[in-house]
Every structure is written in C-alpha cells, then in structure tokens.
Amino acid sequence: MYSINDKQIDFILNDIRARGVEMESLQHDLLDHVCCLVEQNLEANGDFENFYKTTIATFYKEALWEIEEETIRLLTFKHYYTMKKMMMGSGIAATALLGLGLTFKFMYWPGASILIILGIASASLLFIPLLFTLKAKEKQRTQEKIILTIASISTSLFCISILFKILHWPYANVMGLIALLTLLFVFLPVYFVNGIRNPETKVNTFTSSVLLFLGCSLVFMLMRSPRGTQNRYQALTQQFINTEELLNNEVRWLKAEQKTSDSIKYTEAQLSNSIYEKCKDLKAGLLKAETGFTEVNSDFKTKAITIEEHDVNAMIDFGTTGGKLLAEISTLIDTYNAKVKTKPIPTQQTVFDRKLIGDTYLTTFVVFNQITHLQLFLLQHQKQSLACR
Amino acid sequence: MYICLIYTFMLYSSELIKGTLKTIILKLLADNNRMYGYEMTQRVKTATANKIEITEGALYPTLHALESEGLVTTEIEYIGKRVRKYYKLSPDGAKRSQEKVNELADFMNTMKFLLDIKPKTT
Numbered sequence: 046m047y048s049i050n051d052k053q054i055d056f057i058l059n060d061i062r063a064r065g066v067e068m069e070s071l072q073h074d075l076l077d078h079v080c081c082l083v084e085q086n087l088e089a090n091g092d093f094e095n096f097y098k099t100t101i102a103t104f105y106k107e108a109l110w111e112i113e114e115e116t117i118r119l120l121t122f123k124h125y126y127t128m129k130k131m132m133m134g135s136g137i138a139a140t141a142l143l144g145l146g147l148t149f150k151f152m153y154w155p156g157a158s159i160l161i162i163l164g165i166a167s168a169s170l171l172f173i174p175l176l177f178t179l180k181a182k183e184k185q186r187t188q189e190k191i192i193l194t195i196a197s198i199s200t201s202l203f204c205i206s207i208l209f210k211i212l213h214w215p216y217a218n219v220m221g222l223i224a225l226l227t228l229l230f231v232f233l234p235v236y237f238v239n240g241i242r243n244p245e246t247k248v249n250t251f252t253s254s255v256l257l258f259l260g261c262s263l264v265f266m267l268m269r270s271p272r273g274t275q276n277r278y279q280a281l282t283q284q285f286i287n288t289e290e291l292l293n294n295e296v297r298w299l300k301a302e303q304k305t306s307d308s309i310k311y312t313e314a315q316l317s318n319s320i321y322e323k324c325k326d327l328k329a330g331l332l333k334a335e336t337g338f339t340e341v342n343s344d345f346k347t348k349a350i351t352i353e354e355h356d357v358n359a360m361i362d363f364g365t366t367g368g369k370l371l372a373e374i375s376t377l378i379d380t381y382n383a384k385v386k387t388k389p390i391p392t393q394q395t396v397f398d399r400k401l402i403g404d405t406y407l408t409t410f411v412v413f414n415q416i417t418h419l420q421l422f423l424l425q426h427q428k429q430s431l432a433c434r
Numbered sequence: 435m436y437i438c439l440i441y442t443f444m445l446y447s448s449e450l451i452k453g454t455l456k457t458i459i460l461k462l463l464a465d466n467n468r469m470y471g472y473e474m475t476q477r478v479k480t481a482t483a484n485k486i487e488i489t490e491g492a493l494y495p496t497l498h499a500l501e502s503e504g505l506v507t508t509e510i511e512y513i514g515k516r517v518r519k520y521y522k523l524s525p526d527g528a529k530r531s532q533e534k535v536n537e538l539a540d541f542m543n544t545m546k547f548l549l550d551i552k553p554k555t556t
Contacts, residue, residue: 051515073517074494081472104490112491119499
C-alpha cells in the first residue's frame with residue numbers, strides 16, 4: 046500500500062486544475078478519488094508518476110474537464126424546470142397585469158399605470174428572456190440560437206419602447222424603430238430562409254413570417270413618417286409665430302390707445318401688464334428649453350428651429366426657473382381675480398391650474414397656446430376697460 | 435461531453451441502465467449512512483462482482499446534481515492535506531431513495547412481464 050505525501054497531493058490538485066476543472070468541490074472529489082486509487086492499488090515502492098498518469102486517463106474520454114461540463118449540464122438541467130415554472134408564472138402575471146391595467150385605464154380608475162408598467166416589465170424582462178433561454182436550450186445549431194437571440198432582444202426592446210412611450214420617457218421612438226427594423230430586416234429574412242428550406246417547417250415558417258410582417262407593418266402604419274413629423278412641427282412653429290405677431294400687434298395698438306388716453310395708471314392695468322410680461326418671460330424660457338433660442342422668426346425653416354411636442358412638466362417643475370415664473374404668475378392671477386371679480390381669469394384645465402401640474406402630460410405647444418390665451422384675455426380686458434372710459 | 439454514461443457500466447449498455455445511477459447512489463447512502471465517492475465505486479463493484487463499475491465521470495456529476503436537488507448533503511473531513519467529502523442522505527433524499535427503489539423494482543417487474551422472461555429453473 047502506497048503512502049501519498051503532501052507534495053504529491055499538491056501535484057495532483059494542480060494537475061486537476063491545469064486540466065480545466067474549475068469547480069472547487071469537484072477538484073476535491075477528484076483529488077480524494079485519485080489519492081484513494083493510488084493508495085489502494087500502488088505498491089509501497091511503486092512509480093507514483095506513471096501510475097497517476099495512467100489512472101487519471103481512465104477518468105475521461107478526451108479531457109478531464111468533460112466531468113465538469115457534465116456536472117454543469119446536470120445542474121442547469123435542474124434549473125430548466127425552475128426556469129420553466131418562472132416563465133409560465135411571469136407569462137400569467139404579465140397577462141393578468143396587462144388585462145387588469147387596460148380595464149382600469151379604460152374605466153379611468155386609479156392604479157392603471159402601475160398595473161400596465163408591471164405587466165409590460167414582467168413580459169419584456171422576464172417572460173420573453175426566459176422563453177428565449179428555454180427555446181435556445183432545445184436548439185442544437187448555433188445559427189438557430191442566434192436567430193432566437195435576435196428575436197428575443199427585438200421583442201423585449203419593442204415592449205420596453207412601448208413602456209417608455211406611455212411613460213413619456215425619452216428614446217421610446219428610437220427603441221421601437223430599432224426593434225421593428227431588426228425584426229423586419231434581420232430576423233425575418235434569416236428565419237424565413239432557414240425555415241422555408243425544410244419541408245417540415247415550410248408551411249409554419251410561411252404563415253408565421255406573413256403574420257409577423259403584417260404585425261410590424263400595421264405598427265409602422267400607426268407611426269408618423271419623419272417627413273410628416275417635420276411638416277407637423279413646422280406647422281406648429283408657424284402657428285406660434287403667427288400668434289406672437291397677433292399678440293404684438295394688439296399690444297402696439299393698445300399702447301397707442303393708452304397714450305392718447307391720459308389715465309392708465311390704475312392697479313388693474315398694472316397687474317395685467319405684470320402678468321403679461323411674466324407670461325412673455327415664461328414663453329421665452331420654454332422656447333429656449335425647447336429650441337435653444339429665446340425667439341423664433343420666419344426664417345425658422347432655414348435655421349432648422351422647430352417647436353416640437355415634448356413633455357413640458359420637467360421645464361416647469363418646482364424649483365426650475367420656469368416653475369418659479371409659473372408660481373409667480375399664478376399668485377398674480379389670484380390677486381387679479383380677487384380685484385376683478387366681474388371677469389376673473391379662467392385657469393381651469395390649464396398650466397396655471399396648480400392641481401394639474403405633474404399629473405397631466407402637457408406638450409410645449411399646448412402650454413404656449415394656454416399662455417397665449419391668457420395674454421389675449423388680458424389684452425381684451427384692457428381694451429374693454431379703455432372702451433368703457 | 436456525454437461520455438460518462440457510456441463509461442458508467444462496463445458490462446451493460448448505457449441505454450439499458452441509463453437513469454439508474456441516481457437510484458443506486460440513493461440506495462447506497464440509505465444503507466450506509468455516509469460514504470465518499472471512491473467508497474461508492476468500490477461497494478458497487480464488489481456487490482455486483484465487477485459487473486457494474488461506476489466511473490468518476492458519471493459519479494461526481496450525479497452526486498453534485500443530487501446535492502443541488504437537496505437530496506444529499508455533504509460533510510467535509512480533512513485527511514492530512516486533502517479534503518474528503520462524505521455524502522449523506524437528507525430527509526428528502528431518504529424519502530426519495532425508497533420511492534426510487536420501488537419505482538425501479540416495479541419497472542423491472544413490468545419489463546419481466548413485457549418481455550415474458552421466465553425464471554431460470556435448475
């Protein structure tokens with residue numbers, strides 16, 4: 046019976062590691078096993094090195110790391126069932142959450158957004174990736190695995206883009222576009238060519254491809270073309286310029302009238318002017334945030350400056366310059382309304398309605414219109430006051 | 435990659451007894467409280483008169499899978515500089531061991547009936 050020494054133990058352990066076995070507990074199992082074999086089968090004065098070499102070679106077919114690979118395969122096989130259960134669970138959760146969320150949204154009940162967010166998140170971050178991983182395990186060819194990876198990433202990305210879109214977060218459109226284009230121009234051709242060759246999958250591939258193409262095309266149809274978007278923004282900008290000009294003309298006319306009339310120094314008019322000027326500042330601030338310029342002129346097309354439909358909430362949030370201006374205007378409106386009881390400034394459902402801020406998605410253009418309405422209201426009131434005198 | 439089962443049983447074809455290794459291990463541990471890998475291979479070898487030889491490539495992956503399933507637990511002992519891992523049945527494993535043995539016995543009876551194997555008469 047051979048007695049193995051510490052140096053030989055180190056040698057065996059290092060050799061097991063060098064042969065690619067990385068799992069520590071497996072290294073110890075194999076080390077003890079080899080040591081037992083040596084101790085039991087080698088004579089006391091036997092050749093350790095030769096015996097070891099022959100023995101370790103009986104452990105594998107081509108390389109020792111095959112044992113580790115097999116261990117990992119068996120361990121992940123166990124995870125397969127957990128993953129399958131999780132996939133089914135997340136699928137049920139996503140369907141239930143989305144179904145409930147849509148019902149709540151349709152009925153205008155509170156809590157719809159959180160249900161929809163959780164539904165889309167569980168679908169795109171759990172269900173689709175798990176479905177892909179499980180399907181990929183079943184596929185043997187690398188090409189099939191790549192096709193599945195592309196499909197899974199694009200589908201998840203598309204779902205996430207919808208989530209971003211409903212939350213009014215940036216890059217939603219870009220993500221959606223990338224996802225759809227990848228599905229249509231990368232996944233679909235590869236999937237179609239691969240499947241159509243095989244007589245067994247021919248019909249399935251054809252119908253799935255047509256359905257996928259139809260689905261993607263219909264979503265594309267709901268999207269505005271870049272040219273259409275550009276035209277719309279240009280129209281909005283033109284409308285903004287026209288309204289500003291209209292306002293300026295009114296102000297000019299009113300100032301001329303007020304000069305001829307000798308008594309303009311009354312509190313209402315001062316308040317009115319003050320609100321008007323602050324509205325102008327707020328508009329300039331918003332315009333700067335939206336376009337990078339404080340004013341837009343008729344040459345906006347050549348300068349490529351357009352007013353778009355961004356969410357304005359961040360620009361008029363509490364603490365921002367816009368937010369402070371808005372608060373000042375709201376206070377002035379309150380003072381004005383307290384003084385002019387007969388014709389108060391209407392603020393309901395506008396950006397000046399404090400309850401509305403943060404809850405409602407307001408675009409820059411809509412807010413510009415609301416500010417303009419307020420300014421026109423003030424001018425009209427001043428005109429009426431002048432006419433009465 | 436999948437060499438282990440081919441190597442597992444020297445005298446019987448791998449297809450024939452594929453899937454019985456877990457039962458063998460669980461039964462061994464049920465009868466012997468705790469065992470280490472080498473000990474298991476030797477016990478099977480002597481008990482079957484060298485007809486079934488469990489190879490390292492099949493034994494250790496299966497032991498790790500059983501451990502991950504929670505059917506066996508391990509105890510570590512130091513033999514000089516090296517670590518010896520003893521495998522032991524968990525309460526779940528003890529239950530499963532009996533189930534597995536019963537299942538296999540039942541399967542063998544069914545096969546006997548299916549293949550119409552008559553007991554040898556002397």
